[in-house]
Amino acid sequence: MLIGRAAELAELTAALERAAAGSAGVVLVSGDAGVGKTHLVSALTAAAADRGCAVLVGQCAELGESMPYLPLTDALWAAAHAGTPEAEEVRAALDARPALARLLPDGEGGPGAGSELGQQQLFGAVLGLLGELGDERPVLLVLEDLHWADRSTRHLLTFLSRVLQRERICLVGTYRSDDLHRRHPLRPVVAELLRLPNVTGVEVRPFGRGETARYLAELARGSAPVTARTVERVHRRSEGNPFYAAELYSSGLDVGDDGAAGLPSALADLLLSRIERLSDAGQRVVRVAAVAGRRVDDELVRVVAGLDEATVGEALREVVSHQLLVPSGSGYTFRHALLREAVYADLLPGERTRLHADFARLLSGLPDGTRGSAAELAHHSLAAHDLPAAFAASVRAGREADRLAAPAEAYEHYDRALELWDAVADPEAAAGTDRMRLSLAAARASARAGELRRAVHRLRRVLAAADPADVLLGCLLREHLAAYLGDIDEDVESQAVAREAVAMLPADPPTVEHADALATYARTLMYRDAAGEMPGYAERAIETAREAGATGAEASLLVTLGLYRESREADTGVAEVFARAHELAAAAGDSSMIAMRAAFHHARTKFDRGDLAGAVRAADAGVKYAVDNGIVWSTFGIVLRSLRYLVHYTSGNWAEAGRLADEFAVQVVRTPEAQVSAYALFLEVAQGAPTVEERLRWIAPLWGQDGFVNYLARGLAAEHALWRGDPDTAAEHIRDVLDTVYIETVGAIRIAATGLWAEAERAARARAAGDDGALRAARETGDMLLRIARSVVAVNVDGEPRAWLGWEGQGWLARAEAERRRLDGVHDVELWRRAAELFTYGDADGGFVYEVARSRWRLAEALAENGERDEAAVQWRAAVRAAERLGAGPLLGALRDLGARARLGTGRAGAAPRTGPSGPLAALTGREREVLKLVAEGRNNREIAAALFISPKTASVHVSNILGKLNVSSRTQAAAVAHREGI
Structure with missing residues (x-):
């Protein structure tokens, strides 16, 4: 029976109903430990199952960051092996998605599973699986105990919260609010997610006195009634926490006014008092289970308990009957995690160490590659002070996390192994590699996890300690360091290090490592090529890559060379270069990022050259590649989808553009979301959609942190302001964009043209008001904006003459020229x-x-x-x-x-x-009302004539007629009437 949670359950049920109707949502359920979050969510899952929903439930474990995606694994495994109608659907969906199947205990990581795109592949697979299940029936996905979530699970939660929009999916997560201390890793995640409009928070509060009374009465059903005195004392001592209250009441201890007995403020003692009622065998089983963790495998607990089969079986039945352990799948879980914590804390140090050693010994006997066994083995071995075993298991756990696309966890395992390196004998034999290469693996994992500066710091230290005689290692370290330095905009050092990497290996015979180094150095030459060596260098490097069979390096070099030539030469064949690079990288199998980069530039080049049909085909092909490889949400997957949207927007297929824009959620938390969301502003501003203001509010906090976001969002915000008749705000946006965007780039032409539109409007107002100073300022700003637009055409980023400018760029330049003439009050037909x-x-x-x-x-x-x-x-x-x-x-x-x-x-x-006027304006003709509006704006007869395309004399006649019909003697009085009547 659910007591005191009607409002919370109603909110959860409403979210489930919205999801069933096609509006996905996320609900984060918070509350103190023992307050009833699991009971509440259990009621929701039961209701969802009764409604025919697919229900997936997974739980996190108190294992730190060592087991990535554990709750997802739990949910998928349980759903696939449950006796429910959707179990077959889940199994089929998993079979079709290797990225998910390898998470399961019997899954296998395939080649390249540890690539940089692995996590995006996994996330895309999760989204695809949920969407597929949602096509058949609404889906309820529950992730419990998120305060113990590993980093990858937190990233998955964030990803799903941001991208789920119209899928029939309801995601519910629970966490302990009292566990979220200031430095808890979930705390900022929750704060960010609760800003999203499709994410709601449900706080499960402690019981009131009446609810405690009803709860205790339910517990006492079939026994003596609960007295008011007992209710009062239990409620006061438990502070309304249902779990505390239940434990207090069930313990039978006296909870008197003095608090001397029962000690409800020391929950561990209370929980342990229930353990002490068990037989010795039962207590032994509970202690073993506490060391095992949140979920206890039946076979493992039987072995580690050290009891004969009959005794351990009876002990387990006893523990389950006391509701200390609850059957779950092929094992058990503690009724509440606090119970497990109390038991674990009560173990003597030696007893705890011995039990961890027992578990480590059993885990070490499992077949290699068993999902999660290496991470658990490392955990137990370390707790058992078996450093050699902890070291070897940490290395294996790192490699397993790499295969599962969990780079943050991989880094932590590798880092732990490196910390233990000097504490074990013959670490190279145990790790299967040397210290330097393990450090390189740690740095690569760190970089894939987004910690580029940490990767740079580690590689610098490794380089300082590396053996100069090992030139292959030196080249590898420098090649990676150069790439990471470039990613954090340390261009000078990046190029210097890349040059060192190239010099370390001989050009003959050609090798893959040397080709990779050449490709990295070529990328550093993109914007730093004072000697002009780029074209010849890249061409020679391509030949070397071909001779070495380094397909990935060859594809990377083709893209780099194509980009270089595109900015300097009128090369009509550059699109084919990018297409060839994509084919090469796609065929390589392990170069998906390069393939996506090439696919994007292939489509983008066609778009720039006005081949909109070809751009649509290329973008569609690139997006299909992303979908087929499960990397729709990778960086280039997002960019390609954005480009596809822009092509449809440009060609006038706004229905399709609108459909694609629906994927660009309004809510924004971080820079990537701001970039994606800003693209939707093109259509929304052009259509005057009411969502423009909301989207801009979400993006505004971030547009000062990223130049591209600032360019895109504020440039479109300026257009929005102009359509609303606010050129001053538009000019402010333009000034800010010009302070942050590279004015040599083609995109600056559009910004300049938009700024000139604003200045033309401001100049018109200045002329109407007779404000010569404002008019002069508008002209000066207009001249500056036109110089910017013209300079983009005159030179490229290196100050050299630009070889060509696409159709769109030429169009914006022509508009800038025309707007500058309009600023002077001249409407130039030919421009x-x-x-x-x-x-x-x-x-x-x-x-x-x-x-x-x-x-x-x-x-x-x-x-x-x-x-x-x-x-x-x-x-x-x-x-x-x-x-x-x-x-x-x-x-x-x-x-x-x-x-x-x-x-x-x-x-x-x-x-x-047209509608008929009323009041004082009833006598005016339509044209006279137009003239009156301009009079109210302060325009003189000549300016009225220009605005209405009539002669100044005709304008004068209209003004005289207006004064007579309104029975006023001056233009000022006529303007007052106009303002009063809302003109």
Whole structure:
């Protein structure tokens, strides 16, 4: 019976119902130890099973960071071997996903499982499995005791919390809030996740007095009634903690007012009093189980207990009947982890050591490769002070974690082994490697875990201690160090170290190691090539890689050479270079990151050259490769998906772009999420979606931490502000972007053009207000922005002439030129015509559909001002049709305003709806209301004429008529009426 948890269960059930309806959610259930989190979640799992949901439950263990993905393993293993309808589905889904199957006790790690992409593969496989199960029925995934979660499990929790959106999945995690001390690794994770809109927190609070009474009455059912005095004392001493209360009540101890007996503040004594009621054999079994850990294997506990079969069987039945151990699968779990902790703490030091040694001896006899056995063996051996065994097991555990794509855990195992290196005899024989190469393995694991600076620090120390005569090792160390230095932007040292690595090995005969070093050095030359050696060097390195059979190095060099030439030469064949690199890397099997990098640049190059159909095909192929290899959420997997979105956005297929944008969650916690989320702003800003403000609020805290996020998000925030009529805010965004973006890059042209749009609006306001100072400032800023745009075309990042500029870049440059003229109050027809033509990418019916429409908006305005009303109407109608088809609300509003002012839309699609005025404005014609609006803005007759495409004399007549109809004597009084009436 569930007591006092109706609200909490209702919240959990609501999350499950939302998930069943297609809105995935995460619920983090917190509370003190013993407060009833597991009981609450058990009620939810029972309800979910009754509703036909697939239920997967896994638990974490108090084993530190030594067993990655333990709760996931538990959940999958239990679900696959349960007698439920979905067990067969789970087994089939696991068979189709080797990355998950190898987690299970009978799983095997395949070649390359320890690659840098392993974790992304695993995460993608988890997401795919859950999504597949969710297609059949709603899924409830419960991860219990997250305060004991290993680092990889915490990363998995974070990943799922961020990416689950429309899947029929409800993820529930429980953790002890009283365990989350200030430095607890779960604490920042919880703080971050609770910021996400699809993550909710449910706090399980202690019982109130009435709830304690009901709880004790339930416990006492069938025996003597619980007295009010007992309820009061139990409640006071337990402070409403159900587990404490149950233990106090069940112990039969007197919990008097003085607190002398029972000691509820010392829970261990209370728990141990229940252990003492067991037989000697029962107590022995409980002590053995406490050393084993959170979950006890039946066979192991029977052996380590040292009792005959009949005695140990009877002892286990006794312990289970007292609800100290609960049957679970092929073993047992403690009824509550606090019970296990109390028993373990009560063991004598020698007894504890001997039991750990017994478990280590049994584990050492298990077949090699048994899932988790090496990590457990290392744990028990270390606790048993068997350092040689702990050392060897730590090395094996590190390699197992590498295979399971758990680099953080691999690093910790390797690091422990290195700490024990000097304490064991013949460590090289036990480890199967020397100290330097084990240190290299630790550094590589550290780097894969994202701890690049730690990897650099370790490699520097290893290099200092390495034998200079071992040139192969020296080359390997330097090649990795150079790569990691480059990743943390230590470019000068990176290039110097890479050059040393190349020099250490002879060029003849060609070797894979030498080719890898050449490839790393070539990458350092990308932006530091004062001697101009890059092209010839890379070509020679490619020949060396081919002779050595170093396919991965060859593919990497092809990508690097292609990128280098693309920025310096009008090389029309660069797309084929990237395609070839992708084929090579994909065929190599162990170069998936290089393959993804090549696939991205292949699609991106086609996109830059205006081949949108080819870009879609290339991006689709790259994404398919990512899906097939389980790396959709790797860095280049995300970038490729973002590029695919941009191609559809550019080509005007906004329905598909919107579908893809749904994957770009609004919520943002870290820089990668901000980068992905910012892409969705392209569509949202263009459509005037209400989610723009929310997305910007999520991204804002991070846009100052990453140049690309700042460029993308604030550049689009500037456009959003301009559509809302706020050029000052837009200009502020542009200034900030220019402070952080490399102004030599092509992306700076778009920022400059957007900034010029803002300055043109500010200049118009300054002219209307007669503010010469503001007008002068706008012109100065506009000149600076135009210089930036032109300089991008003039030189590349090395200050050399840029070989070519793609269609989009040329279009933005033309727009920048046109906006600078508009800043001076001149609507230049030919400049706007050129911008519109360039954005077609040479295809009158294609190209960048939205930007063509935006350019036609300004072109129509310029044509109307210059008296070419027929062509203005043609351009205007074409822009309206595009804006309506795309759903580009802000642009459509601007076009309707232009159509009304220039009388382009009368009786045609896109004409602004008209409603009859009331009050003082009832006597005014439509045109007079337009004039009054401009009068209220402070415009003079000449400026009114320019805005409405009429002569100054006609504007003067309209103003006179307005003054008469409103019965006012001045423009100021007319403006006051306009403001009062909401114009």
